[in-house]
Amino acid sequence: MIALSVNRHRLSRRAFLRQAALIGGLTAAGGSLNPLPAAKAATAQAPTANALLFPLISNPTPNPIGLPGGLSSILLNKNLFSQLVRPDPHTDQPVPDLARSWEISKDGLTYTFHLRDALFHDGRPVTAGDVKFTLDTIMDKKIKATFRTNLGPVAATTALDAHTVKVTLSEPYGPLLTMLQYNIMILPEHALKGQDLNKPTAFVEHPIGSGPYMWKEFVQGDHLTLTKFDKFWDGRPKIAEVIYEIIPDVNTQIAKLKAGELDFVMVEPSQIASLGGVQMSYANQTNYHYLGINDQNPLFKDPRVRQAMALALDKEQIVKTVLLGHGRLIASPVSPPMRWAFDSVLAPLPYDLNRAKALMAEAGAKMENGALALGGQPYKFKILVDIGNPTRKQFGLIAQQQWQALGMQPDMDFQEFNNWYDLTNNMKFDTAVEWWITPNDPNALRGGYDSRHDGTDPQHPNFADAVTDGLFDQGVRLSTPAQRKPVYDKLQARLKEMQPDLFLNFPNEVRAFSTRVHGFGSVGIRDALYWTYKWTIG
């Protein structure tokens, strides 16, 4: 299951590679140098009237199938295209978009969507044929389609008439609606037909969607302007233009926001203190932090060991001091934005050093030559962290310190991001500070914890548990949240007990908006951007 984790942390990675240590001091210095504290009369650039100025770290590309350009493209596509369903701006649950309604057959194998009257930006109607074209393209294995596995058992898409489309599954698939709202943009068949769909150059130069904003101008590396689509099915967008500015350095983004040249920046908790005169907003998005464990390493194979290591971490303190309170503890990887699936009663593992020590002893570990060892092998291992992100670095350092209290001797291992990616993806690590942004359905977690996820290849986190696998199977085949909830409650309890990874916290997305923007809601920015046309400026 691909759960695309185009991670927001990359936003600040490059910046912090060079500037981690400096930004705090810099912004503090900037503050004290400020000669015009209150009356900033001489504004160099007045914020552009009724245009939203939104930063991207790199060039976006309007190709939702292959998704070149990663996160930048995701943040663009939401305004340019429409989907069958999209996430509600408050609850994140699937609500109508191009599909005004839908029915699910009793056996859960057929989804019938009824399309509304909507237009593409070139004036042609959105039809069932376009939906079929889009889904067929994504399911075609010759196409590099980022979200194919999210649509798992989609077997066929049929246009029953211009406004009705039937999606047939090979087996029941409860997450379908949630997956359809996760970056499955409906594309105009007439604009793409005949192009190499792996490299649709002509289309990305003049993309046509059916979203609230249409393509106006793109100056590579500089900016991309979208302008409001007056014939958007849900009415005229209130903000006339969305201007995406390409600003690779997050510190520069912050400076531009403070100088009134931007309307939004996503930041790390440690940067909040340097942001004055803006609106801070803390949103929920499906993401969690964890200490990844290589469960095949004999040192960590026993679930009691992993439990002990989790108990030895003061997770509450971590949320308080590193996330500055902008996050909460979780018992399992199912985080609060998964709404119906999240078990709010299940308590996270506490901080309990005594119980941790007892569990280690129970597992057979004892002190040998001053170090805790299991079967003669000392607990000398590495904590892998990607260099440059201050939040994750802190997580790693705290874990190192607190595991020492158990008698373990962990070393830090800081690696450049691409290297880190290679090591974690190929299970070449002992423990690693990680995070995972997933679609809003617990089934998305199979990629991490279902042992049959990838046959024989070493995949994350090398965790094999028949009970977990069975629960995943049960949960995905049921269609409604009410049917699925009891299964996922059991799954969460099981994962809490097994600790395939050590679940740390669910962090808030920390965003800074200029004071002139209103109506952006409380969901993560990826989901909030489906509703930009309802935001206002002024």
Place this chain on the structure above:
Amino acid sequence: MSRYVLSRVAQSLVLLFLVALITFVLIHLAPGGAGILMNDQKMTAAEIKEMETALGLDRPLYVQFADWLAQLARGNLGIAYTSDLPVSQMIAVRLPATLLLGASALLLSLAIAIPVGIVTAIRPRSLLDNVVSAASFVGVSTPVFWLGLMLIIVFAVDLRVMPAAGMRTQGAAPTTPDLLRHLVMPAFVLATAFMAGFSRYVRTAMIEVLAQPYIRTAHSKGLSGRVVLYRHALRNSLIPLVTMVGLALPLLIGGAAITETVFAWPGMGQLAVQAAYSHDYPLIMGITIVVAAAVIGTNLLTDLSYALIDPKIDLRVSSGQSP
């Protein structure tokens, strides 16, 4: 002469080929592989394979390289992974921004470095010279990103007299004054790095020339100090500077990665950094070959022009023939 030119051109082509080959091998050796393209830690091996097949990355490396060369021979640099756009187009839109920034920085640094170099050479070890020396040291050792951020914080965030970054005021029609306002800070930051080095070169060369017998002769002929200084001393002391400037020229095309990143300046340097981070193989190869061709090309032209200008350089010797 024509034989020399031909052999130099042939050498350059071989060099270009080697640059391309080495880059190609290196980027495929880099950790992360094409999986980075998807940025998904949990991609299965099967999924990665599907993607590699779709992109043609499952073929042997030498086949991929031969394919790339064949396309290059037809003037085709391929389609970038991260944009679905032709690499040649992506480079073409970045070049003007980089040339503008690089040329401005170079001119600015020369405009400051030459007078400073002269003044300090006339009175070496004076107070002024010491102050300038110290300032040059600071200039050379100040990290570019730090200076850039400081300027942004002071002049854009606090004083609000300059735009923070970018090449234009977004949402407004582009105008030349607006462009120049955006150019000031990045050009200054980039110039600082050149400036310090250049002024030291001018100073050293000037001191050396001023000690030459012909300067004494010029003085004893009764020429004015000004004429001696500018006509006799300065001209001769600029020769090492010309070499230095020549060495800085590739930057005009390759771009200044850090300055362009801090100031969100849409140039080649920024493009190269992003291409490298995202493992965009066709884009990395395209940038490398274009910049390498430019560097090798300018070197070739410089060598050829030396040969024309300077009688001390004997082509027959350098082309391997006995005199």
